[in-house]
Amino acid sequence: MSAGCLLGIDIGTTATKVILVDLEGRLLADVSRPANLYSPQASYAEEEPIEWWANLCSALPECLDRAGVQAGQVLAVGVSGMVPTTILIDQEGRPIRRSIQQNDARTPAEIEFFKSQTDEADVFRRTGSAITQQSIGPKLLWLAKNEPQNFARAAWVMGSYDYINFCLTGQPVLERNWALESGLYDLHRQDWDDHLLSLARLRRDQLPPVHSPSEVIGRVTRQAAQATGLAQGTPVVAGSADHVASAFSVGLKENGDLLVKLGGAGDILYSLDRLEIDERLFLDYHVIPGLYLINGCMASSGSIIKWFRSTFSPDLDYPELDAEAAEIPAGSAGLVLLPYFIGEKTPIFDPLARGVLFGLTLQHTRPHIYHAILEGISFGFKHHLEVLAERGFGVRMVRVANGGARSALWRQVTADVIGYPLEEVAHHPGSSLGAAFVAGMGVGAFQDWSEIEKYIHVAATTYPDLERHARYQQLFPLYRQLYEANKANFTRLSHIEGLAGGE
Template structure:
């Protein structure tokens, strides 16, 4: 049945897929669409995506929903943070889309981070100096690809590119802008100091708008393809992390959100831009408030990697069940889960994964459980930093793909020794985008929008001591292994030299065997 104008669409442009949610004005989910796409990693430091695939996924989700539900009242957007690409003057890509996991700007980030200039930029922008940030990626391009850099007319992220395809103009919402490392969260303007480091002009970036601003004027061909009027309200929306806070109804003091999807994060809302003196946390804009927190690189993507490599004949859900059935501590096995480097709390792209305490009795399920516990310890460290900077955590709401496993949520409750609240609703980021769409067009938010009451996972107090002891040991791992990781990176960064040495040795041996009398 058509519901023209009586529902809203939220589009979440994520790292591994784009999701579309149709929600009625009464808060009833009408339709969900999801289109997956890949990440290209031709070498360990590369993480790229094809922006055309992502645009096609957005169009496919909108088109499928409109075909069944009719014309919506508005469409709003959520997006993964920290993506960046270069385009020519016509807005056509001249680079792939570099995502948060791309580490090629590591040398540039390392040079800048602990300088007075780097600390000043962090204080202004609330974004840690790290290879994830568009600031560092653009500055790296400037030095490593000068011909491309000189040709680039614009530097934009995935949402800006999608909006350009829809409207013919580049826009960026202030929440997403505040995650670029180039936007001053105190003055709500691009930072001249950060732009100088990047080597670009403000005119090379998208126009900044508010999260609730309405953008109109669909390109005629796009309007026809989607079955939408040209003046359909498109609401700028925000970044996925900030909107997860809004969609989880976690805008009150002391209410944290914990998300595990491809990556993971813990966040809290504040009324002023608080800056962590140790540079462990980010602070981003969300309307008239701020969201502080820390994101980890190694979420579900690491578990998927492990299951594929070491438990290939076991369905993923079964592998999780086997791991979660084991006792706390994985029977003496600890894991530092930094396979993709790490953002919060260490912000070290050279960090790597490690298993410590391996014994003959450990099975693949033990290693998987140790990975899950390591992720939880990592998120607990972020939460501790949040409590030091923002204030006490009174409640944690959980969201993301991991919530399909009650035992996994319970694991977090037991390690944190705090209740975990699972809201019975759709993806929090997508829902947050819809709340912005409703606000933008003056539609009151429905009271029953989150449907059922939270399901609460209470911690098992009997496990506090054992997890506390393992956590204490876990916190020693990174510091003890940091120099080892740096040494491994140095060796890995010079493969040609190592190969030359092997070839030289082989040639020498061959010569000695061929001409034994030549050696006296």
């Protein structure tokens, strides 16, 4: 261990994760602590930043001990986390209240106010972000209106990993993806938009300086060293948004690289070497200077599979469901599923959309329906690829990760539907690995971003079956037409439910 090691930290929704890696591609140790999500009212999503820091102070000594590493051997620290969370910090550096999470939906009135005071299309062109429930501005306005005393005490506003960086270094900073996803930042001028700040009732001095991921933003203070077991003076970089760090850590490092994440929600991320915005997709800065990440997020994917199993097959585990459906033909004997079980984010942005199982007959069985679910989720990924193709964005390589990637059937159906080989990344530590590598780049431990490949192990490549792919090419237009044909009915159903709820 004479060469030293790197520390990666991820502030996740359900856990705080810490890893140590050496410079040769080996994971030395990893430790996690659970985190709690609070929903004191319907549509609220909050977490306790102090809990994240307590988790880190607990997990770090254990991680060092498991790795057999002395604190002085840690060359640098990188932190990733959920984005864009909203945390108010007082003048003494303490969180004033719980964080408001990125998926919190308490601000419909404030969102409408922002829209009424702006040209939405112009805001999107300037900031790269639509005005949605994820936007920071409406949440700050909600705080100013509903918690004026808390809002008045705020010296700074920052995000999840920015707060941990602050605890480690005493330096208030923002990483540039928080700025971009806030919806308050003009990405062309690389500066805050004063009109949008005024709508949020926010002053410029409440927003810390914006830094790139691998910039060293400070060093571990004496107090933080005592609390965590790290060595005083250890460099800390600005870090990264969790999904950006995760995409990089599976090898998205060149124009045209694509990641499909088979998780509870379905994420798809595409690496691009120029700034392009599309109202159907999200945009982030890549950790690699000069690159961007276009990304899509389907509201539900693996969560549908989990719902199906718990509701209809609680006695079977997932491998058994896979085995049952393995011989079902492409198209599931005439079944097509719309996977909009909790509305949909990208690329249709329709919160009123619903799940649809089209084509049911008395001949269909549980395996048919399970297989149709996998196909419907895969059609959702294909829809994103169609959007990319419309923009002329070619695909160089596709990697697949997250828990669903362990299912050979889900991987095969996905490959068959989208028509690309899928490289499965084995034993993927996730965002914390990306954060650790970014820290290494920040202190010169690596010479090139391509060195991330030494940490990546492709377990298997799943190739598409061309005959099944041809069948899915025929079915995909029907999948798309099903949504368009039912869009008005989704709205009508929501109105009926609203009336029923009020009786």
